[in-house]
Amino acid sequence: MKKYSVLLSLVVLCATGCVQKAYKKTVVFKLNTTNQKNIQSVGVRGSEKPLSWQQDLQMNAIKKDTFYTATINFLTGYNFTEVKFAINGNFELKEKDNRKIVFSKSDTTYYDAVFDVEK
Amino acid sequence: MKFLKRITNPILLPYWWQDFLLAIPRFICGYLLTTDFGAAKFGLPWSPPENNLGFFEVAFWFPSDVAAYGGVFAMFPAFFAWMGAFSEAVGGLFLIVGLQTRVFSFLITCTMLVAIFMQQLNQGSWNTLPAAGFLWVSIAGIVLGSGRFGIDYLITKKANV
Numbered sequence: 458m459k460k461y462s463v464l465l466s467l468v469v470l471c472a473t474g475c476v477q478k479a480y481k482k483t484v485v486f487k488l489n490t491t492n493q494k495n496i497q498s499v500g501v502r503g504s505e506k507p508l509s510w511q512q513d514l515q516m517n518a519i520k521k522d523t524f525y526t527a528t529i530n531f532l533t534g535y536n537f538t539e540v541k542f543a544i545n546g547n548f549e550l551k552e553k554d555n556r557k558i559v560f561s562k563s564d565t566t567y568y569d570a571v572f573d574v575e576k
Numbered sequence: 577m578k579f580l581k582r583i584t585n586p587i588l589l590p591y592w593w594q595d596f597l598l599a600i601p602r603f604i605c606g607y608l609l610t611t612d613f614g615a616a617k618f619g620l621p622w623s624p625p626e627n628n629l630g631f632f633e634v635a636f637w638f639p640s641d642v643a644a645y646g647g648v649f650a651m652f653p654a655f656f657a658w659m660g661a662f663s664e665a666v667g668g669l670f671l672i673v674g675l676q677t678r679v680f681s682f683l684i685t686c687t688m689l690v691a692i693f694m695q696q697l698n699q700g701s702w703n704t705l706p707a708a709g710f711l712w713v714s715i716a717g718i719v720l721g722s723g724r725f726g727i728d729y730l731i732t733k734k735a736n737v
Contacts, residue, residue: 476654477619477629479636534636536626559626 477534482560484538488516488525489571493544499525502548503540504555505533513543536560542572549573583678585732586721595723598716599674605713606671609684614665634661645694656690663687671717674726681717684710 500513619629643653663683
């Protein structure tokens with residue numbers, strides 16, 4: 458009986474103590490959209506909160522129709538996240554892999570991209 | 577000790593090829609669970625390095641997913657998340673080699689029942705199929721143990737002589 462209690466305690470200890478730590482990671486996106494016309498809205502979508510694949514997180518224009526930016530804070534334990542940009546609700550890189558952004562060791566990662574052009 | 581022997585001792589089918597046929601889905605499910613489904617959220621040496629998981633660590637997002645099931649899952653989310661991920665990642669490995677097949681089949685059965693009824697069913701029956709596939713294999717594992725193709729058979733064969 459004592460053996461089982463020790464085993465059960467070990468399992469509970471492992472199960473409650475072994476959760477991966479999550480850290481705040483900031484990514485500053487800068488998107489070049491000079492290869493696109495009739496831009497109504499520019500957004501970024503992705504796999505981790507606060508992003509989603511269903512709707513845009515709006516990017517702000519630095520210069521209309523040319524450069525857009527968004528600063529996003531992730532709370533994550535992973536070393537990376539995956540995103541795609543969207544213009545007027547239409548995804549870039551159709552039938553291609555998502556953009557994989559590896560977080561820098563510091564808190565903030567800067568990611569410059571050209572719409573629909575793989576890095 | 578008697579109980580441990582009883583749950584380890586596999587039921588052998590009349591012919592070896594019948595055991596072999598049933599071992600095929602066990603190998604495949606074990607392989608998929610330990611290398612893909614489990615390893616993505618539970619730290620093992622073959623987990624994807626970019627997932628940044630320490631050894632036997634459960635992914636940061638999993639306890640909050642489990643807590644969303646409500647009830648007892650919301651009371652002990654870290655425990656249930658760890659047990660679920662452990663069952664898939666480590667249980668898959670034990671299914672492949674056929675060691676303590678009934679114990680790990682039972683853990684996988686519990687995990688898949690939770691996955692089916694708490695996570696997938698509200699998105700439609702089709703979404704339950706992967707978890708149901710693992711469930712059928714693990715139920716067979718609970719009943720039969722490892723059959724002739726597993727370490728349980730080798731251990732108990734020696735003891736049974």
